[in-house]
Structure formats: structure tokens, C-alpha cells
Amino acid sequence: MAHRPRLHEFRLIEQLRRAFGRTGPAVVRGIGDDAAIITPPKGRQLVLTTDLLVEDVHFDLRTASFEDIGHKAAIANLSDIAAMGARPEYALVSIAAPPSCTAPHILRLYKGIMDACRPYRVALIGGDTSASPRGLFLSLTVTGSIPTGASLRRDGARVGDLLYVTGTLGDALAGLTLLSRRHRRSVGLPLKSSERRFLIDRHRRPIAHVRLGQTLSALRLASAMIDLSDGLSGDLRHLCEHSRVGAEIDATALPLSSALRAYARSSGTDPVALALQGGEDYELLFTVPPAKQRMLQRVARRSGRRVTCIGVIRPKAFGLRVRETTGRVRLLPVTSYVHFHDASPE
Numbered sequence: 001m002a003h004r005p006r007l008h009e010f011r012l013i014e015q016l017r018r019a020f021g022r023t024g025p026a027v028v029r030g031i032g033d034d035a036a037i038i039t040p041p042k043g044r045q046l047v048l049t050t051d052l053l054v055e056d057v058h059f060d061l062r063t064a065s066f067e068d069i070g071h072k073a074a075i076a077n078l079s080d081i082a083a084m085g086a087r088p089e090y091a092l093v094s095i096a097a098p099p100s101c102t103a104p105h106i107l108r109l110y111k112g113i114m115d116a117c118r119p120y121r122v123a124l125i126g127g128d129t130s131a132s133p134r135g136l137f138l139s140l141t142v143t144g145s146i147p148t149g150a151s152l153r154r155d156g157a158r159v160g161d162l163l164y165v166t167g168t169l170g171d172a173l174a175g176l177t178l179l180s181r182r183h184r185r186s187v188g189l190p191l192k193s194s195e196r197r198f199l200i201d202r203h204r205r206p207i208a209h210v211r212l213g214q215t216l217s218a219l220r221l222a223s224a225m226i227d228l229s230d231g232l233s234g235d236l237r238h239l240c241e242h243s244r245v246g247a248e249i250d251a252t253a254l255p256l257s258s259a260l261r262a263y264a265r266s267s268g269t270d271p272v273a274l275a276l277q278g279g280e281d282y283e284l285l286f287t288v289p290p291a292k293q294r295m296l297q298r299v300a301r302r303s304g305r306r307v308t309c310i311g312v313i314r315p316k317a318f319g320l321r322v323r324e325t326t327g328r329v330r331l332l333p334v335t336s337y338v339h340f341h342d343a344s345p346e
């Protein structure tokens with residue numbers, strides 16, 4: 001057992017079990033035994049991911065609620081499962097809580113996690129609880145499954161494939177910067193409160209494209225996929241390195257929300273730089289063979305999700321380049337979202 005926390009561990013676990021635990025045909029044992037037991041799904045591979053959130057590194061309790069933190073942890077994991085094209089199924093949650101954290105705080109954290117998981121019927125099947133002398137730590141593990149051989153990996157992109165991205169880019173970074181106290185001055189027109197709210201919401205309440213990810217794998221529409229957690233320029237680099245290819249991005253094609261454009265004007269920032277570097281958008285970046293482009297457009301329309309072609313896969317020797325609005329082609333900047341404290345692009 002972990003180091004005994006101040007809060008009443010066993011009562012808390014029992015509360016969590018009652019509120020969020022589930023057993024059923026597939027869950028032979030959930031919370032309460034030494035380990036959970038799951039009946040593995042036939043003909044499918046297991047997909048597993050984990051994510052660790054550390055107070056003052058990944059979140060700030062002055063700007064994020066406990067529900068927000070739980071939500072973010074869930075989305076980070078669900079988005080990883082989505083990026084493999086898999087179906088999320090089970091969650092395990094480990095938490096180390098500082099003395100200032102009480103049981104109601106932790107229940108709110110779990111509410112954030114489970115609300116984000118509910119649309120996909122992800123069941124909480126276990127975890128671990130400890131005290132922390134300083135700072136809150138939250139580690140979430142989500143498991144899922146996918147038909148054997150159907151997963152969408154980072155290494156499948158081929159020269160000539162088209163590069164697609166879901167949603168809009170850079171919003172979460174703009175929202176984070178708006179929340180951080182450093183951002184007070186505006187150099188242009190101030191942001192409307194609706195724009196401000198939209199951007200902050202994109203940072204606090206991102207969504208994971210779980211259903212679209214599954215559709216892309218089930219219909220074999222994508223050749224490679226990754227989710228955007230570090231920012232387009234960093235995550236595209238990962239995808240290209242794994243696939244041993246280069247890429248050309250068209251800066252004029254990058255999907256930018258009107259709120260992001262307004263933010264860029266008011267802060268004197270380059271919206272393209274925000275879109276390239278902004279982290280934690282949790283959009284999907286994927287490659288599509290040209291022959292499948294029409295079908296992809298149809299599927300996207302039906303799913304109600306925006307997908308945008310932002311470029312093309314080139315040979316490795318081409319490197320990673322951006323075609324700017326002026327027509328000039330330059331190397332993609334290496335910088336990507338690092339963390340919180342130095343997140344604002346210069």
C-alpha cells in the first residue's frame with residue numbers, strides 16, 4: 001500500500017467505487033480487489049496509454065478547477081487512444097494529494113475525469129491513492145482495443161499522401177496565455193468576451209476525437225495518425241521521423257478560428273506561429289492517400305467534424321517546410337510547445 005494519506009483512503013475509495021465503478025460481463029473484478037480482471041475482447045488488440053499531470057508543471061490550481069484537471073487528464077488519454085484509431089474502454093487513476101486537498105476536491109477531480117469518459121462508456125476499474133508532501137499528482141491510464149491490425153500508427157505516411165488536421169489550431173495556447181497573468185496588455189482591438197471565453201474553453205475543456213479516430217481506422221482512410229499534444233510543428237516532426245518522410249505545410253491552409261485571429265491581432269502575435277507551435281489542442285493530424293480523399297471528405301461531413309488539408313508528404317530529403325502566405329518556402333521552426341511557463345511564442 002502507498003504511503004498513508006491524510007484523507008481517509010478507504011472511505012474515499014469506497015465512495016469512488018460507488019460513484020464511478022462498474023462491473024459487467026467484461027469486468028470480472030473492478031475496484032476492490034488487489035487488481036482488476038477484464039475478459040479480453042476476441043479478435044482485438046489491447047491499446048494502453050498513460051499520462052501524468054503534475055501541479056505547477058501541467059496545471060495551476062489558481063486557474064484550473066479540480067473538474068478541469070480531471071477533464072484534461074481524461075482528454076490527454078482519450079486523445080492518445082483516438083490517435084491509434086482505437087476504442088477506449090477502461091480507466092485506472094493514481095493520485096497523490098497534498099494536505100490541502102480534501103476528499104470533496106478529489107471527488108470533483110474524478111467527476112471531471114468520468115464526465116469526459118462517459119460518452120465512450122469508459123469504466124473506472126482501479127487506481128492508487130497516496131499522500132503527497134507538496135503538490136497534487138494525477139496519473140491516468142486508459143486502455144482500449146482495436147480490431148487486430150487496424151491501428152493507425154505514426155509510421156505509415158507515404159510520399160504524396162495528403163496531410164489533414166481536425167478542428168482549428170493554436171486556440172488552447174491562446175487560451176492558456178489569456179489565463180496566465182502575464183497577458184494583460186493588448187496592442188490592437190481588445191478581444192470580445194465571447195472570443196476570450198472560446199479560447200479559454202479550448203484550453204480548459206479540450207475534446208478528443210474518439211469517434212472520428214475509430215472511423216478513420218475502421219474505413220482504412222488514413223495511413224498514419226498522431227494527436228496534437230505538443231503542437232503541430234513538434235508532432236508533425238514525430239510523424240515524419242517515424243515514417244521516414246518529409247512534409248510541406250501550406251500556411252494559408254492552416255485552420256484558424258476567428259477568435260484566434262482576433263487574439264493574434266490584439267496581442268500582436270503571428271497567428272500562423274500560434275497554429276504551428278500551440279500545444280494541447282488535441283486535434284488529430286493524419287495522412288490520407290490521394291485516392292481516398294473524396295471518401296474522407298464524405299466521412300468528415302457526416303461526422304460533423306471539420307477536417308482540413310494542410311499540406312502534403314514529401315520525400316525525407318525535402319525536410320519539413322512551410323509555404324508562407326507570401327509564397328516563400330521556409331524550414332518549419334523546431335520550437336514546439338514545451339510547458340506552461342515558457343508557452344508563449346515570441
Ligand code: ADP
Binds near residue numbers: 035
Ligand atoms: P493495494 O494495497 O492492494 O494496492 P489499495 O488499497 O491501494 O490496494 O486499493 C484497493 C482497491 O481500490 C484496488 O482495487 C484499487 O485499484 C482501488 N483504488 C485505490 N485507489 C484508487 C483510486 N485513487 N481510484 C480508483 N481506484 C482506486
Ligand code: MG
Binds near residue numbers: 001002127128129
Ligand atoms: Mg494500491
